[in-house]
Amino acid sequence: xxxxxxxxxxxxxxxxxxxxxxxxxxxxxxxxxxxxxxxxxxxxxxxxxxxxxxxxxxxxxxxxxxxxxxxxxxxxxxxxxxxxxxxxxxxxxxxxxxxxxxxxxxxxxxxxxxxxxxxxxxxxxxxxxxxxxxxxxxxxxxxxxxxxxxxxxxxxxxxxxxxxxxxxxxxxxxxxxxxxxxxxxxxxxxxxxxxxxxxxxxxxxxxxxxxxxxxxxxxxxxxxxxxxxxxxxxxxxxxxxxxxxxxxxxxxxxxxxxxxxxxxxxxxxxxxxxxxxxxxxxxxxxxxxxxxxxxxxxxxxxxxxxxxxxx
Numbered sequence: 107x108x109x110x111x112x113x114x115x116x117x118x119x120x121x122x123x124x125x126x127x128x129x130x131x132x133x134x135x136x137x138x139x140x141x142x143x144x145x146x147x148x149x150x151x152x153x154x155x156x157x158x159x160x161x162x163x164x165x166x167x168x169x170x171x172x173x174x175x176x177x178x179x180x181x182x183x184x185x186x187x188x189x190x191x192x193x194x195x196x197x198x199x200x201x202x203x204x205x206x207x208x209x210x211x212x213x214x215x216x217x218x219x220x221x222x223x224x225x226x227x228x229x230x231x232x233x234x235x236x237x238x239x240x241x242x243x244x245x246x247x248x249x250x251x252x253x254x255x256x257x258x259x260x261x262x263x264x265x266x267x268x269x270x271x272x273x274x275x276x277x278x279x280x281x282x283x284x285x286x287x288x289x290x291x292x293x294x295x296x297x298x299x300x301x302x303x304x305x306x307x308x309x310x311x312x313x314x315x316x317x318x319x320x321x322x323x324x325x326x327x328x329x330x331x332x333x334x335x336x337x338x339x340x341x342x343x344x345x346x347x348x349x350x351x352x353x354x355x356x357x358x359x360x361x362x363x364x365x366x367x368x369x370x371x372x373x374x375x376x377x378x379x380x381x382x383x384x385x386x387x388x389x390x391x392x393x394x395x396x397x398x399x400x401x402x403x404x405x406x407x408x409x410x411x412x413x414x415x416x417x
Contacts, residue, residue: 111134111135111136111137111138112136112137112138112170112382112385113137113138113140113141113165113167113168113169113170114131114137114138114139114140114168114170114171114172115139115140115141115142115143115155115161115165115168115170115171115172116128116131116139116141116142116143116144116171116172116174117142117143117144117158117171117172117173117174117175117183117187118143118144118147118173118174118175118176118197119142119143119144119146119147119148119149119174120144120147120174120263121260121261121263122174122197123142123147123172123174124147124149126226126370126373126374127172127174127374128149129374130374130375130377130378131378133375134375134378134379134382136378136379136381136382137170137378137381137382139152140152140153140165140167140168141153141154141155141161141165141168142154142155143155143156143157143158143160143161143171144156153165158171158183158186158187158190162190162192168192169191169192169193170192170193170194170195170385171187171192171193171194171195172194172195172197173187173194173195173196173197174197175197176263176265176266176271177199177200177201177202177270177271177272178202178265178268178269178270178271180196180197180200180201180202181201181202181203181206181207181209181210184196184201184210184221185209185210185213188210188213188214188217188219188221189213189217191217191219192219193219193220193221193385194210194214194219194220194221194222195222195224195377195381196210196221196222196223196224196392197224198223198224198225198226198279198280198283198396199272199276199279199396199397199400200223200224200392200394200397201397202270203270203401204394204397204398204401207223207392207394207397208394210392211390211392214390215390218388219390220384220385220388220389220390221390221391221392222380222381222384222390222391222392223391223392223393223394224377224381225280225283225287225393225396226280226283226370226373226374226376226377227280227281227283227284227353227354227373228283228284228287228354228376229372229373229374229375229376229377229380230284230352230353230354230355230367230369230371230373231354231355231356231365231366231367231371231372232350232354232355232356232357232364232365232367233284233287233288233350233354235357235364235365236288236348236350236354236357236364236365237287237288239348239359239364240288240289240290240341240343240348241290242345243290243343243344243345243346244319244321244343244344245289245290245318245319245321245323245341245342245343246321246342246343246344247321247322247323247341247342248318248321248322248323248324248339248340248341248342249323249324249325249326249339249340250281250285250323250324250325250326250338250339251325251326251336251337251338251339252277252278252280252281252325252326252327252328252336252337252338253326253327253328253329253330253331253335253336254277254328254329254331254335254336254337255329255330255331255332255335256274256310256329256330256415257417258335259277260276261417262417266308267303267306267307267308267415268307268308269307269308271307271308272308272400273302273306273307273308273309273310273329274308274309274310274311274312274327274328274329275308275309275312275327275400275403277327277329277337278312278325278327278400279396279397279399279400280337280353281325281327281337281339282325282395282396282399282400283395283396284339284350284353284354285316285323285325285339285396286393286395286396286399289318290318291318291319292318292395293316293317293318293323293399294316294317294318294402295314295315295316295399295402295403295406296315296316296317297314297315297406297408298312298313298314298315298402298403298406298407298408299312299313299407299408299410300312300403300404300407300408300409300410301410301411301412302409302410302411302412303411303412303413303414303415304411304412304413304414305414305415305416306414306415310328310329310330310412310415311327311328311329311330311412312325312326312327312328312403312407313325313326313327314327314399314403314407316399335369337351337352337353337354337369338350338351339354346359346360347359347360352367352368352369353369353370353373355367355368355369355370355371
């Protein structure tokens with residue numbers, strides 16, 4: 107039986123599109139990269155368009171788009187795509203505000219389109235196993251350490267330092283997407299400290315405190331990590347310790363290894379597998395829980411000023 111590949115266009119063709127989306131689409135049996143939409147980026151052998159209007163008029167057979175633009179401009183493009191009858195995949199975070207994403211959810215439902223807000227870290231190799239292990243235990247305490255080098259992962263990307271670009275919460279929301287997926291009961295923020303470089307509009311570091319039932323969970327996010335990068339979680343439970351490393355790819359329950367993998371390995375493959383299923387079922391999937399925690403951090407967080415950031 108021959109599987110028909112759905113033509114898909116990447117809207118926004120920067121680092122994340124090139125490094126993650128293109129390889130995963132290339133491996134997928136469900137999708138074929140049919141076009142790019144970008145003011146600057148192109149890919150050899152793939153038709154390029156400057157805007158969605160050009161895509162729609164030049165390649166009307168493309169009815170599915172993946173939006174990989176910065177969050178500050180994603181809403182307008184997503185709304186244009188949905189109004190034009192396209193199905194839409196949103197890179198994380200799904201938007202710059204909660205209200206604009208709620209509007210997109212309503213629009214997608216009204217137009218009968220599929221809207222998929224992706225959280226790639228939830229597709230890390232060990233996340234499902236960690237969730238199942240915690241479901242049968244009481245969490246006593248948890249720590250999250252998510253520290254990486256912004257110069258390595260976001261070179262020259264000034265949008266991340268502008269209002270709406272999230273700063274350290276761009277990677278930090280990955281941790282929150284895993285946390286909200288694996289916790290047996292919801293968590294809520296109880297306190298936060300946010301460090302803002304004196305010359306930037308978004309934080310470079312954050313320390314957060316949550317409660318999940320009676321369990322206190324502390325998170326440490328930092329964009330100034332040099333050398334080895336750290337994406338880890340540790341939970342003390344009523345029946346031993348659970349440790350997640352490499353963004354959830356490697357997981358230990360006590361001395362027993364539940365999963366072994368590489369950070370970012372196959373996460374985007376999982377996204378496109380899920381998107382293909384949603385398209386087949388004509389079902390949207392938009393979980394706002396990670397973005398709610400970020401919004402709460404900006405509302406509740408105590409603002410601290412630190413040294414200017416110079417790339």
